Amino acid sequence: MIGTGYVGLTTGACLAFLGHSVVCADADPHKVERLRGARVDILEPGLPERVREGLEAGRLEFTGDTAAAVAEAEVVFLCLPTPMGAGGAADLAAVEAVAGQVRDVLRPGCVVVNKSTVPVGTCERVAALLGRADVSVVSNPEFLREGRAVEDFLHPDRIVIGAADQDAARRVAGLYAALDAPLVLTDPASAELTKYAANFFLAMKLSFANNLAVLCERFGADVADVTEGIGRDPRIGPAFLRPGPGWGGSCLPKDTHALLTVCDRSGVDFPLLRATIETNVAHQRRLVERVAAACGRGAEGSLHGVRLALYGLTFKAGTSDLRDSPALAVARLLRERGAELTAYDPALSEERPDLSDLVDLVDDPVRAAEGAAACLVLTEWPQLRDVDWAAVAACMSGHEVHDWRNLLDPDVLARAGLSWRGIGRPAAARVA
Template sequence: MLHVSDHHGSQDRHDARVVVIGTGYVGLTTGACLASLGHRVVCADADSGKVERLSRGQVDILEPGLPELVADGLATGRLVFTGDTVSAVREAEVVFLCLPTPMGLGGAADLAAVEAVAGQVRHELPDGCVVANKSTVPVGTSGRVAALLGRPDVAVVSNPEFLREGRAVHDFLHPDRIVVGGAPEAVERVAALYGTLGAPLVRTDAASAELAKYAANFFLAMKLSFANNLATLCESFGADIADVTAAIGQDPRIGSAFLQPGPGWGGSCLPKDTHALLSVCEAAGIDFPLLRATIDTNVAHQERLVERVVADLVPAGGSPAGARLALFGLTFKAGTSDLRDSPALAVARALRDLGIELVAYDPALSATRPDLTDLLTLADDPLSAADGAAACLILTEWPEFRDLDWEAVAARMDGRTVHDFRNLLDPDRLERAGLVRQSIGRPYALTG
């Protein structure tokens, strides 16, 4: 039964023995933040190289505040890293599963890592331990993990994360809610770990907690698809998307978040979670047309933007093959180095398939990315990316792009169009540089 409270109502724990399995964005943030709350945390990972780097305080992912928390945890001894998962869990009171659940065949979540770890630790978990699943998993996974463990003395709960990359540490330490689903006693034990944060606690069953994570990401994806479709309407009717979303965003029933149009939505969560939810709906024989439309709208929006770029390159028709474009930004959003399911890369692939040469710059990426060599050339600076470009595309909303020396960029470009697919730039500043800004959700005219 659902229970929401402003205060935990359970006895806070400040020194629990916690093991976090997996040190990606979620796992590392969870471990470092729990250590900062006073718990004794062991983070386990099968990647020995990553364990060695983290043990030295080297954090490979770009996440503000995380390197400092890791360094502090190591210095105080509250945070330890190991590659021996089996030994790590033997004295744990709570074990968090923070494992990857990538998109598998047909869009379903791939639970191989979760199932493998459950098999590894099932005989090593101490009596009375609680296993908390933070990985985003289909409804019923808590029961599946419990069956794999085969340990009636070990409770399995769902404790989904609601962290935004680039703000993960802030979101963990200042959550708007904490959701824990499972048997009441186990729920209270996990909730107690967060007690000092003072966030509203949603106590529920495991299935509801698991579905809540998918439902949240689906709603956010739906809102973004709505904003991008609304931008198309604005272009057709001569309206301004910024004014329209400012007007509707003042309505507390709608809110202003996730109403900014862009080159589509992506990242490590929304694409795989919407497809996973669609997969479980289909398996259950449930028709969810709004979910399918949300996904299809995202794809169609990106195709439309590519068509706009091509029409600008060759307004009379014909092939754009051989044209050169400068791409500013490749990560799925500013503040992270994550390229997973980046909408910028989706647009780039569609352009490359047309034979267009792409040169890109992103402040979070080095110029040596072998995984990108077949798609584009990665430049060391924005001016090098702009050399000989027929047009420039803004694909990630890095603030520094707003303050570029656009006169210098214009001098290096062959063309004069800047497709601002994040509505980031000042059109007057671009005009003074001799450039024409084409944004999203405002009337535009081809410049070719």
């Protein structure tokens, strides 16, 4: 297993749990040392337990020596970052670098598996970089949700394997034999495109839900009822229909942009994909305009010097991941308008220098609200329901809570003396 991020560590630990012998390699010696001591820095339910069990059983090892890790391996998984590069394309530098490192040490008959999310044609690209006729390259995209990665691995909706060599495909499929899941065997290009298509479709549903919320506000409808009504249709389903402050995270933004770049380069017009991305950006700007209209100063609604409290910075609850978080995107837009931001997130400590130029991060939700003209709920942390909202109201300069996750009970906030405003739902005035 090359790479011990969310995908690599979860895959390695879970394969060891299934009874396989797994060696995980990573270039970060500090991370390797911590993992050898069963110290997992990723906030992921069940993952520390799987790592500890694998180490104790002797089926899971960690090393900083990539060449040594692959020298005796029958299957090598590439679980490497493929971030958004220039122009939105996927940056394959890490994948290509590792292919060059392991090329001469792979054992004959080894199968190399692309687990990372990569553009169509990457299997062929890796095979060419390896230059080994005795080594097969297979695509096996992951479909793990952060916060539920272990559960998703052990109880998958499907396992997709794309290979030109059917014997290699069967060998990779055999690794998952203990799991009860549909198996999709296909060619590499189809497997690579499946991952991008899945993430695009999910992003499209979220952009749809956010625009639907605007429509509900215009006509006095309740988006919660509307999405329940359409989500019960099995052709639509309820997942990814909850409006919020936009979509983000480690996958959807980079994968939609990468797919759009592939479309542009191949001459395929895909206006729905482009609109999905543009709608997300426009939605976040719309929410910032809402805050400016409610809390801004002067006729233009200036936010210069206006203090705002942000509840939640991670891209979703249950993770400490900040990559392409919609909460941070909104925070940046507010800062551009001159707002002063204090934030609370139960997964983050105050010692985050990488956030210091954007927000003042504190470890208490009441403290975050001191002097705030409004509170903005940006991440759906269930802990926020238990906040002492009367104490929050007492220390604010204003009285508005913009609940952009429709998480809180409007009646609770009203009794605390706060005005609640969600997305696509009727507002609730405070009790005087």
